[in-house]
Amino acid sequence: MSESLQSWGRYPRAVQHVLRLRDRSSPLPAFSGHALPRGNGRSYGDVCLDDGGTLLDARGLDRFIAFDPVTGVLRCEAGVLLDTILELCVPRGWFLPVVPGTRFVTVGGAIANDVHGKNHHKVGSFGCHLRAFELLRSDGTRRVCSREENADWFAATAGGLGLTGVITWAELQLKPVPGAWFDTETIRYGQLDDFFQLSAESEHAFDYTVAWIDCTARGEALGRGVFSRGNHAPTPTSVGEPREGGLRMPFAPPFSLVNGSSLRAFNTLYFRRAPKTSRRAHEHYRPWLFPLDGIRDWNRMYGPRGFLQYQCVLPPAAAHDGVHELLGRISASGSGSFLAVLKQLGAIRSPGLLSFPRLGTTLALDFANRGPATFELLDRLDEVVAAAGGAVYPAKDARMSGERFRGYFPAWRQFSEFTDPALSSGFWRRVMQ
Amino acid sequence: MNSQRVLIIGATSAIAEAVARLYASRGASLYLIARDPARAQAIAQDLQVRGAEAAHADALDVSDLAAHAGAIDRAFNTLGGADVTLIAHGTLPDQARCDTDNDYALREFSLNGTATIALASRIAQKLESQGSGTLAVISSVAGDRGRASNYLYGSAKGAVSTYLSGLRQRLNARGVNVLTIKPGFVDTPMTAAFKKGLLWAKPDQIARGIVHAIDKRRSVVYLPWFWRGIMAVIRGIPEFVFRRIKL
Numbered sequence A: 001m002s003e004s005l006q007s008w009g010r011y012p013r014a015v016q017h018v019l020r021l022r023d024r025s026s027p028l029p030a031f032s033g034h035a036l037p038r039g040n041g042r043s044y045g046d047v048c049l050d051d052g053g054t055l056l057d058a059r060g061l062d063r064f065i066a067f068d069p070v071t072g073v074l075r076c077e078a079g080v081l082l083d084t085i086l087e088l089c090v091p092r093g094w095f096l097p098v099v100p101g102t103r104f105v106t107v108g109g110a111i112a113n114d115v116h117g118k119n120h121h122k123v124g125s126f127g128c129h130l131r132a133f134e135l136l137r138s139d140g141t142r143r144v145c146s147r148e149e150n151a152d153w154f155a156a157t158a159g160g161l162g163l164t165g166v167i168t169w170a171e172l173q174l175k176p177v178p179g180a181w182f183d184t185e186t187i188r189y190g191q192l193d194d195f196f197q198l199s200a201e202s203e204h205a206f207d208y209t210v211a212w213i214d215c216t217a218r219g220e221a222l223g224r225g226v227f228s229r230g231n232h233a234p235t236p237t238s239v240g241e242p243r244e245g246g247l248r249m250p251f252a253p254p255f256s257l258v259n260g261s262s263l264r265a266f267n268t269l270y271f272r273r274a275p276k277t278s279r280r281a282h283e284h285y286r287p288w289l290f291p292l293d294g295i296r297d298w299n300r301m302y303g304p305r306g307f308l309q310y311q312c313v314l315p316p317a318a319a320h321d322g323v324h325e326l327l328g329r330i331s332a333s334g335s336g337s338f339l340a341v342l343k344q345l346g347a348i349r350s351p352g353l354l355s356f357p358r359l360g361t362t363l364a365l366d367f368a369n370r371g372p373a374t375f376e377l378l379d380r381l382d383e384v385v386a387a388a389g390g391a392v393y394p395a396k397d398a399r400m401s402g403e404r405f406r407g408y409f410p411a412w413r414q415f416s417e418f419t420d421p422a423l424s425s426g427f428w429r430r431v432m433q
Numbered sequence B: 001m002n003s004q005r006v007l008i009i010g011a012t013s014a015i016a017e018a019v020a021r022l023y024a025s026r027g028a029s030l031y032l033i034a035r036d037p038a039r040a041q042a043i044a045q046d047l048q049v050r051g052a053e054a055a056h057a058d059a060l061d062v063s064d065l066a067a068h069a070g071a072i073d074r075a076f077n078t079l080g081g082a083d084v085t086l087i088a089h090g091t092l093p094d095q096a097r098c099d100t101d102n103d104y105a106l107r108e109f110s111l112n113g114t115a116t117i118a119l120a121s122r123i124a125q126k127l128e129s130q131g132s133g134t135l136a137v138i139s140s141v142a143g144d145r146g147r148a149s150n151y152l153y154g155s156a157k158g159a160v161s162t163y164l165s166g167l168r169q170r171l172n173a174r175g176v177n178v179l180t181i182k183p184g185f186v187d188t189p190m191t192a193a194f195k196k197g198l199l200w201a202k203p204d205q206i207a208r209g210i211v212h213a214i215d216k217r218r219s220v221v222y223l224p225w226f227w228r229g230i231m232a233v234i235r236g237i238p239e240f241v242f243r244r245i246k247l
Helices: A082-092 A107-112 A149-158 A191-200 A259-274 A286-289 A298-300 A316-333 A372-388 A402-408 A412-416 A426-431 B014-025 B037-049 B065-079 B096-102 B102-130 B151-172 B203-215 B226-236
Strands: A017-022 A037-038 A054-057 A063-068 A073-077 A128-134 A142-146 A166-173 A179-187 A207-213 A227-232 A279-284 A306-314 A340-345 A360-368 B005-011 B031-035 B054-059 B084-087 B134-138 B177-183 B220-223
Touching: A037 A107, A037 A128, A054 A298, A063 A082, A063 A402, A063 B037, A073 A082, A073 B203, A082 A107, A107 A166, A107 A191, A128 A149, A142 A149, A142 B037, A142 B203, A149 A306, A179 A191, A179 A259, A191 A227, A191 A340, A191 B102, A207 B134, A259 B220, A279 A286, A316 A360, A360 A372, B005 B014, B005 B065, B005 B134, B005 B220, B014 B031, B014 B084, B014 B203, B031 B037, B037 B054, B037 B220, B054 B065, B065 B102, B084 B096, B096 B102, B102 B134, B102 B151, B134 B151, B134 B203, B134 B226, B220 B226
Parallel strands: A017 A054, A037 A054, B005 B031, B005 B084, B031 B054, B084 B134, B134 B177, B177 B220
Antiparallel strands: A063 A073, A073 A166, A128 A142, A128 A166, A179 A227, A179 A279, A207 A227, A207 A340, A306 A360, A340 A360
């Protein structure tokens, strides 16, 4: 059946034949042409699309296999959502070691994009806590991969964008936590230098750090924002679960709600709303780690043309000047997003050949798709990132050139020896041109 | 309260698996019967991680009527009786093939009708002697009136619904509840080939309705609820009109 499954950015559009996987021990279903394994479709661009081909929808592989409440080792099928794992394990005193900004991604997707979270500076990427997985290739062969066994396949598949085969199950090391709550602190800061200072001083004492930045601010105020940091609260609390906001974008409006004036208004208000001095709070993991999950289908607010997210990382030596330059180019363009995020990534090495997380400063923000002007702006941002020796995150990308990709990820050549000949994606065909 | 004891036949069906997860999260003990033992075992493992007190898997081809008694005995012995039993196996026959291939049609009728009635009868005897419990069976809205597009399936489900209606009367005074479940269109592997529209429901949604109806000791439940109205209209169409329309 042909379905127009979309990516989270709702750009580009693709039409694909969808085959659902349900049984981890079955062979892959027959398909003609190229195919791509897919999780919950929360990557933004075209790493989860296979226009003109087949999607192997892995969400039906959603069974747990084993959980050891003593060691915190969890084995489950690759289509299990991180949300389901948290629901199950938090009451038992275990937490996922790494979560991205949404809990609605599958384990397979988290591996394939080697995702990172607000605690990257302490624990590294998702793949750092991945003990093993099974890789099913289109030729029917199965390999259990870990750091010891089939280590080369492990390195190719973590961050491998689903191109090395279908991950059927995975085994993760969870981390013990007292409960579902966080002790958090929110600090408003006035300029980019403050961000680097706050990050440096928070690095050791706080497991989780992230900053929201006002991407419309210019001049002296460039890079101003609100810094958040937190730790798992040390004592279990009997406080009830927070009510999930039942907010939802019911449909895509005919035009983007994000435009120059709404952006400036929102960003200024958001900045001013934050207290001038720091504010401490006790927050449940859901609103604190996943604020956007509280508004279902928020991606629709960008209207029918969708949006592009841009996330890059700049190495430490070039970070300050590079971020300054990027923010300058963005604010001058008048585009950008409500939620722009800046975070210091740590030195722990990611395990994948194509893993994005690395030591440096990462900037992420959305751009409503306004056609050529948006693409030209992103190309100009690429100039800065490339000159700084940084990289752009494939999971967010829908437009970087093959030349840029190969510069950002020099291990691509080694990686390409592991790709499954029957698998491909819109992203991969684009960057291999 | 001791954990609920739940027996599910056709346990690898998408609806049955969703029902099993709801019981697992309540800490129930489950016994799963399915044709494919490896898949049943994978589901049993999953249910244990999700909180089931215990989860057993057993193999049975329901078209092998002679094997029914043994499988049901094993289940009742292992669980020490059953509080909830669910019969969920089924196929969706190709009506066009049924129209020309008699053997195929009868095989499908047997699988969706005769085998279900045989299982219901055996389970009813167990529950009757136990003097408690619920027998829930997945029938279908298709059983409410024969329609040209799938009347072989509809007639098998109609037989099941009629049988259960009588069984419910018989067991009413014995403390045993019989629940007839009539789902409408459900998005499962059984219906993978269909184009999905507004009327289609997800297995999770159907499963919540089933567990709720079992908890409330209902007799007949349409899932989602609006199918009760739709089928009332379809049943109400006079035959002289009905024979002329395509449905």
